[in-house]
Amino acid sequence: MSRTATYHTTVRWKGKHWGHLVMGNGPEMDFSAPPDAQGHAGVFTPEDAYVAAANTCVMMMFIWATERFKLKLLSYECRTEGTKLIELDRTEVFTRLHFRPVIRVAADGDTPAVVEARVRRALQSAQKYSLVANSVKSEIVVEPEIVIEQ
Amino acid sequence: MPEYLETTVDKFIFRVATDRLYASDGVWAFWVESQGNGQVRIGLTDYLQQLNGDVAFVHVKPVGTKLAVEDEFAELETIKATVSLFSPVSGTVVAVNPDLDLSPEIINHEPYGKGWLAVIEATNWQSDGAKLLDPQAYLSAMRSQAEEELKKQ
Numbered sequence: 069m070s071r072t073a074t075y076h077t078t079v080r081w082k083g084k085h086w087g088h089l090v091m092g093n094g095p096e097m098d099f100s101a102p103p104d105a106q107g108h109a110g111v112f113t114p115e116d117a118y119v120a121a122a123n124t125c126v127m128m129m130f131i132w133a134t135e136r137f138k139l140k141l142l143s144y145e146c147r148t149e150g151t152k153l154i155e156l157d158r159t160e161v162f163t164r165l166h167f168r169p170v171i172r173v174a175a176d177g178d179t180p181a182v183v184e185a186r187v188r189r190a191l192q193s194a195q196k197y198s199l200v201a202n203s204v205k206s207e208i209v210v211e212p213e214i215v216i217e218q
Numbered sequence: 219m220p221e222y223l224e225t226t227v228d229k230f231i232f233r234v235a236t237d238r239l240y241a242s243d244g245v246w247a248f249w250v251e252s253q254g255n256g257q258v259r260i261g262l263t264d265y266l267q268q269l270n271g272d273v274a275f276v277h278v279k280p281v282g283t284k285l286a287v288e289d290e291f292a293e294l295e296t297i298k299a300t301v302s303l304f305s306p307v308s309g310t311v312v313a314v315n316p317d318l319d320l321s322p323e324i325i326n327h328e329p330y331g332k333g334w335l336a337v338i339e340a341t342n343w344q345s346d347g348a349k350l351l352d353p354q355a356y357l358s359a360m361r362s363q364a365e366e367e368l369k370k371q
Binding site: 071132133136137138182185189190192193196197 | 271272274275295296297298320323370
């Protein structure tokens with residue numbers, strides 16, 4: 069069952085603190101560092117990319133999980149926060165990714181307790197099987213708000 | 219609590235309970251001796267549950283279903299796959315694990331214990347059981363299967 073796949077991106081320096089990113093799946097955009105790291109506001113940054121990679125991957129895995137767990141998903145929105153630690157030697161590391169998904173699902177004939185338990189299992193599976201979440205060394209915390217619509 | 223044989227393939231540890239017999243496709247059969255009438259509890263192995271991932275649903279044939287050896291007795295829906303499971307013994311389903319409806323994840327957590335699937339009133343346990351693998355033989359077969367999976371990369 070172990071198989072490999074590769075994904076690629078290409079970056080090119082545009083001068084000063086600017087770069088241009090071409091993603092393997094098509095999109096391209098300029099990027100910089102965040103303003104607190106001598107970059108620019110309003111553009112894509114590596115920090116955003118890291119947090120977004122985990123956030124988008126967990127969401128896509130959760131969508132898949134809701135299908136496998138036969139949940140009627142009404143909406144999903146997740147703000148995820150990455151915490152950066154600046155070490156004594158001035159190296160930096162993301163120590164934590166804190167996911168706060170707000171999930172609305174239809175009861176669809178089941179009791180709220182049964183549906184909520186299934187949503188939580190789907191979330192656990194989403195984290196477990198998310199390629200990116202599975203690849204990062206940051207601590208991952210998931211704090212969901214689950215709303216069951218009758 | 220059963221004792222286990224254990225083997226490591228790549229980074230994965232697989233356990234095989236020593237108190238039961240096995241079909242090579244990863245279904246175990248445990249003769250419930252205390253009931254004295256040839257009832258056999260069946261479930262899936264640690265290897266099979268790890269191979270297929272988190273269980274979302276399991277559909278076991280209802281009580282009263284008559285089974286021949288290799289008849290499908292359950293369908294497992296996991297996060298990654300839908301898998302048919304085949305009976306290692308002939309007989310009639312006399313019990314289905316009632317906990318599977320609300321907590322199918324017990325198959326992942328305790329495949330040899332609380333995650334059992336069904337009890338079969340066996341019609342020919344002596345003959346059916348003789349065709350199954352003992353724990354050591356299953357461990358070897360399972361290890362070969364796991365190594366084959368790894369070669370697919």
